[in-house]
Structure formats: structure tokens, C-alpha cells
Amino acid sequence: MGSNYIGKDFLKLPTPCFVIDEAKFDANCLNMIRNVRELETASGKDIKFRPHVKTHKTIEGLAKQLGHGLVAVNETEDAIVFSTIKEAEGILDYQEESGNVLVRDICYSLPACIPEILERLDRLSTRASNLRVFVDNIEHLNSLLKFGPTSSGKKWSYFIKIDMGTHRAGLMNGTKELEELLSRASAPEISEVAELYGFYAHAGHSYSVTNISEAHDLLVEEILAVNEAAKHYSSINPQADVSSFVLSVGATPTSGSLKLADQASLIEIIKNSLVGRLEIHCGNCCMYDLQQLSTGCVQDYEIAGFVLGSIVSVYRSRGEVLTNTGVLSLTRETSRFPGHGIVVDPGEILNNEHYEKKWFVEKVSQEHGKLKRLDENSKFSAPELGSKIAILPQHACIVAGCFNYYFVIDSKGIVTDVWRPIRGW
Ligand SMILES: Cc1ncc(COP(=O)(O)O)c(C=O)c1O
Incomplete structure (x- = not known):
């Protein structure tokens, strides 16, 4: 399951799904090993x-x-x-x-x-x-x-x-x-x-x-x-x-x-x-995730895993947007960042530069996620129905735990692999 998406652009993935940017994951793993080995060398x-x-x-x-x-x-x-x-x-x-x-x-x-x-x-x-x-x-x-x-x-x-x-x-x-x-x-x-x-x-x-x-x-x-x-x-x-x-x-x-x-x-x-x-x-x-970003120890673009969701409805009079990313794909974890996830344009998520953040997931119920603008005074520009969003999770370990498999993408956004977590107890 999921392997039929290998070779496809991640924007074609069925949502909600959990996506791992392999280059970022690799860099995070390598940095940690290097830091330990440098301490070893320095301390003898x-x-x-x-x-x-x-x-x-x-x-x-x-x-x-x-x-x-x-x-x-x-x-x-x-x-x-x-x-x-x-x-x-x-x-x-x-x-x-x-x-x-x-x-x-x-x-x-x-x-x-x-x-x-x-x-x-x-x-x-x-x-x-x-x-x-x-x-x-x-x-x-x-x-x-x-x-x-x-x-x-x-x-x-x-x-x-x-x-x-x-x-x-x-x-x-x-x-x-x-x-x-x-x-x-x-x-x-x-x-x-x-x-x-x-x-x-x-x-x-x-x-x-x-x-x-x-x-x-x-x-x-x-x-x-x-x-x-x-x-x-x-x-x-x-x-x-x-x-x-x-x-x-x-x-x-x-x-x-x-x-x-x-x-x-x-x-x-x-x-x-x-x-x-x-x-x-x-x-x-x-x-990494928003809880780590909250510590001031990492950068937003180092977060290697995100939830891909879809815009399913828009409520102009309330300035709100509905997504298919509810509590069963984002959990109710929190941090200093508001809500249950910060929305990033999928076009930006593969960059190694700070992301522009306009929306957050204010509320979640089982399968509904409600987006609000981070700056309520900003102009409400409604996203297109059916468009995709990347959501930085509050707590990656628990959010990843919601999914049966993760799509792994390369730096061009092409799905290269599907990882299956060992779930259960
Ligand atoms: C006993 C124990 N060791 C190590 C870790 C890893 O912690 P972290 O994910 O903050 O690196 C955890 C995480 O909960 C833990 O429970």
C-alpha cells in the first residue's frame, strides 16, 4: 500500500498523509552523530x-x-x-x-x-x-x-x-x-x-x-x-x-x-x-517539529516531517477554511505556536529558508481541521478548494503515530520510498 505513488510528485498524494523530506531527515541524523563525535574528539x-x-x-x-x-x-x-x-x-x-x-x-x-x-x-x-x-x-x-x-x-x-x-x-x-x-x-x-x-x-x-x-x-x-x-x-x-x-x-x-x-x-x-x-x-x-521550534534550538526548515492536507471548504464571512486534517491526523498536541499545526505552502516546504507562515490549524475535531489566519488583520485571501497544504506538526512522534505509512520524498518533491512504522504494542 502506498508504493504505487513512488515516482509521483508529492502534491499528487492522497490526503491526509505523512510526508518525510529525506534530505532534511538525513541532515538531522548526520548533524547529531557529528556533534557527538566532535565532543568525543574534543574531550578525548x-x-x-x-x-x-x-x-x-x-x-x-x-x-x-x-x-x-x-x-x-x-x-x-x-x-x-x-x-x-x-x-x-x-x-x-x-x-x-x-x-x-x-x-x-x-x-x-x-x-x-x-x-x-x-x-x-x-x-x-x-x-x-x-x-x-x-x-x-x-x-x-x-x-x-x-x-x-x-x-x-x-x-x-x-x-x-x-x-x-x-x-x-x-x-x-x-x-x-x-x-x-x-x-x-x-x-x-x-x-x-x-x-x-x-x-x-x-x-x-x-x-x-x-x-x-x-x-x-x-x-x-x-x-x-x-x-x-x-x-x-x-x-x-x-x-x-x-x-x-x-x-x-x-x-x-x-x-x-x-x-x-x-x-x-x-x-x-x-x-x-x-x-x-x-x-x-x-x-x-x-x-523535529513545532515543539522543538519553540525551544529556539532549531530552524523551521529543518523540520523533516509534515502532514499533507487538502482544503475542502472556505467560509469567507468567518474568515475560516476547512481542511481534511482533523485530530486523527494532527493530534491535539500544542506548543508555544498556536493551535495544532502551522500551515506552509507546499511550494516552500522543500526549501532551506524560513517559511512564510500565514495560517494555523486553530481547531480539530475527528476529521475536520479549521484554519485561521495567524494575523487576523491580514487580508483574507481564500485558498482554492482542492489545493494542498503542508502542516508542520506540533509533536512529530505522536503525529507520525497516526499513520500506517509515511511517504518519503526527494529534494524535488518526488516520492522515492514508503516507510512502514512498526505500530502497536
Ligand atoms: C526514556 C527516553 N529517552 C529518550 C527519549 C528521546 O527524547 P527526545 O525525543 O526528546 O530526543 C525519550 C522520549 O520521550 C524517552 O522517553
């Missing part, structure tokens, strides 16, 4: 990179995030984070069927070591070279203990999830719960079935920064938070080899701040204060 320390696949959930997108086709073959990455077990199963199915092994280290990003989920994770552990899980509750460790080692014969390998203020998941430094979890993690019976791999922080609240230097401050906070947790653990368990711990940090704004020219203070911390090995993780940075 090994730095790992672990992209999150949740934004697109596709093999094609994941290969690009790891650098395939973008950097030399011997410089590609092989570790990922995944958000659903289905994603990991789909990736492993692909690898086993094709023999093309892209990923050797997979990490489940939901702290969910409960019996029902451990069964499925255990099956993954027999198929993946390395599986990491998240722990943020003593009961998770107790569940691992009860389950015993994985069926692959290996111990469970886990990150302790550190909350650094987002309060979505994880435990904060300085709390009694973290103290208790770290003590339990050091119990000999736990170490018989599970091995602490490192500490993981994701500053989700970095989505509310307004400039790149604020994002950079939060990156430093993420790094200091996982470092502090690792030091705390080694004070409880002095035999632990703290230098082997992976200190994994990042969200798209914080990881993206690595493009700032001045990384001197960060380099100083990496060189002189880190007790473990730094790892950078991020997901949305392959695509």
Missing part, C-alpha cells in the same frame, strides 16, 4: 550514542539514525532505545529475516519490570545481542530476582532511571526511594540475576527552554545528575566498578545543544569529573 573520552526510534518506528529511519548511508561503514552506531516491545520485535524480525544486523544493543525506555512484561522482554533477550531494561522501583528488582536470569542465560542488564525534575518516570537524587533502590541494587542476591549497567536521565522538561544555551545548561544538569547517582551507588557498594557504568543522558533540546560552538565547560566536566562512560541519547532530533 569514548562517548556512546544511542538514538531513540520512537519518532518514526521504522527500519529505514533507524538505519539513518545510526549513520548508515551517512557516515563511513566502520563509523556507524549500533545501540538504540525503543519505546514499545513491538518496535524491538519488528527490528529483530527484520534483522533475522534479512541478515542485515544494524543493532546490537537495545534498551527498553519504559521502567516496566513487572511479570507480564518481563516474559516478553525475556524472549527479546534471547534474540538481541544486548538488552537493557529500566529500573526505578525496588519492586522491579524484586521481579527480576523472582524471574531469575534471562532465558539467554545472561543476567538482566539494567539502567537505573534518574528523574531530574520532569517527574514522568525515575527517581530523583537525594530522595529516600533512590537511596533504598541503590541499596537493594547492591544486594548480592540481586547481582546474581541482574547487573547494573548504568544511570539514565532524560530531561523532558527541556522542551520548555527558549534558547540553546538554556538547553545546554540542562544537558550539563543531566550529566551531573547521572554522575551523582553513580557516585552515590559506589559509596553504598565500594566494590562496584563505577568506571564501567554508562551515564546516559539526553533529550532532543539538550543533545541538540551540542551544536553550540562553546562546549568548554562540558568538556571540562567530561574530562575531569565523570566517573563513568558518557552516552548521549535522543529521538525526535531526526525529525
Whole structure:
């Protein structure tokens, strides 16, 4: 399905649909890898990179995030984070069927070591070279203990999830719960079935920064938070080899701040204060969206994915326009930008220059999207019925999740591929 559009101009696509500008997606993936590798060179320390696949959930997108086709073959990455077990199963199915092994280290990003989920994770552990899980509750460790080692014969390998203020998941430094979890993690019976791999922080609240230097401050906070947790653990368990711990940090704004020219203070911390090995993780940075644009860290023309919609009616007296892009294709996500998406002329969307923005999607119901002018005082010039619009999504990961497939276009707007996300749970 969808493949019959390969070779056609994207303006001929049936709407609503999700379109990925491959050149922009590639540039975003490459920039992120380069930023990490530059930090590695500048600090003289090994730095790992672990992209999150949740934004697109596709093999094609994941290969690009790891650098395939973008950097030399011997410089590609092989570790990922995944958000659903289905994603990991789909990736492993692909690898086993094709023999093309892209990923050797997979990490489940939901702290969910409960019996029902451990069964499925255990099956993954027999198929993946390395599986990491998240722990943020003593009961998770107790569940691992009860389950015993994985069926692959290996111990469970886990990150302790550190909350650094987002309060979505994880435990904060300085709390009694973290103290208790770290003590339990050091119990000999736990170490018989599970091995602490490192500490993981994701500053989700970095989505509310307004400039790149604020994002950079939060990156430093993420790094200091996982470092502090690792030091705390080694004070409880002095035999632990703290230098082997992976200190994994990042969200798209914080990881993206690595493009700032001045990384001197960060380099100083990496060189002189880190007790473990730094790892950078991020997901949305392959695509970007209005929420990222709101942070002031990216440009509108870097957004690689958009929803193509059609104008279906016009209400001159109300100064409103109806589209076929409702909540099931745009979601109700918001940001500092108004409404549920900003409209760009499809003739401009392939450019690498700032877009002219005249309309936004003010309201959505199931299949209806209502456009209003961003500047209500501007002249109402009604778009033609049947004409196409490109809508920059508020949150690309969730909007892409609405679609069964994505059309991939080249820099001339010709459909070159169709990517199928691994949907479901
Ligand atoms: C645990 C975890 N790690 C990494 C990420 C990637 O974050 P971002 O998409 O901001 O790069 C997410 C996203 O929600 C996450 O939940």
C-alpha cells in the first residue's frame, strides 16, 4: 500500500498523509552523530550514542539514525532505545529475516519490570545481542530476582532511571526511594540475576527552554545528575566498578545543544569529573517539529516531517477554511505556536529558508481541521478548494503515530520510498 505513488510528485498524494523530506531527515541524523563525535574528539573520552526510534518506528529511519548511508561503514552506531516491545520485535524480525544486523544493543525506555512484561522482554533477550531494561522501583528488582536470569542465560542488564525534575518516570537524587533502590541494587542476591549497567536521565522538561544555551545548561544538569547517582551507588557498594557504568543522558533540546560552538565547560566536566562512560541519547532530533521550534534550538526548515492536507471548504464571512486534517491526523498536541499545526505552502516546504507562515490549524475535531489566519488583520485571501497544504506538526512522534505509512520524498518533491512504522504494542 502506498508504493504505487513512488515516482509521483508529492502534491499528487492522497490526503491526509505523512510526508518525510529525506534530505532534511538525513541532515538531522548526520548533524547529531557529528556533534557527538566532535565532543568525543574534543574531550578525548569514548562517548556512546544511542538514538531513540520512537519518532518514526521504522527500519529505514533507524538505519539513518545510526549513520548508515551517512557516515563511513566502520563509523556507524549500533545501540538504540525503543519505546514499545513491538518496535524491538519488528527490528529483530527484520534483522533475522534479512541478515542485515544494524543493532546490537537495545534498551527498553519504559521502567516496566513487572511479570507480564518481563516474559516478553525475556524472549527479546534471547534474540538481541544486548538488552537493557529500566529500573526505578525496588519492586522491579524484586521481579527480576523472582524471574531469575534471562532465558539467554545472561543476567538482566539494567539502567537505573534518574528523574531530574520532569517527574514522568525515575527517581530523583537525594530522595529516600533512590537511596533504598541503590541499596537493594547492591544486594548480592540481586547481582546474581541482574547487573547494573548504568544511570539514565532524560530531561523532558527541556522542551520548555527558549534558547540553546538554556538547553545546554540542562544537558550539563543531566550529566551531573547521572554522575551523582553513580557516585552515590559506589559509596553504598565500594566494590562496584563505577568506571564501567554508562551515564546516559539526553533529550532532543539538550543533545541538540551540542551544536553550540562553546562546549568548554562540558568538556571540562567530561574530562575531569565523570566517573563513568558518557552516552548521549535522543529521538525526535531526526525529525523535529513545532515543539522543538519553540525551544529556539532549531530552524523551521529543518523540520523533516509534515502532514499533507487538502482544503475542502472556505467560509469567507468567518474568515475560516476547512481542511481534511482533523485530530486523527494532527493530534491535539500544542506548543508555544498556536493551535495544532502551522500551515506552509507546499511550494516552500522543500526549501532551506524560513517559511512564510500565514495560517494555523486553530481547531480539530475527528476529521475536520479549521484554519485561521495567524494575523487576523491580514487580508483574507481564500485558498482554492482542492489545493494542498503542508502542516508542520506540533509533536512529530505522536503525529507520525497516526499513520500506517509515511511517504518519503526527494529534494524535488518526488516520492522515492514508503516507510512502514512498526505500530502497536
Ligand atoms: C526514556 C527516553 N529517552 C529518550 C527519549 C528521546 O527524547 P527526545 O525525543 O526528546 O530526543 C525519550 C522520549 O520521550 C524517552 O522517553
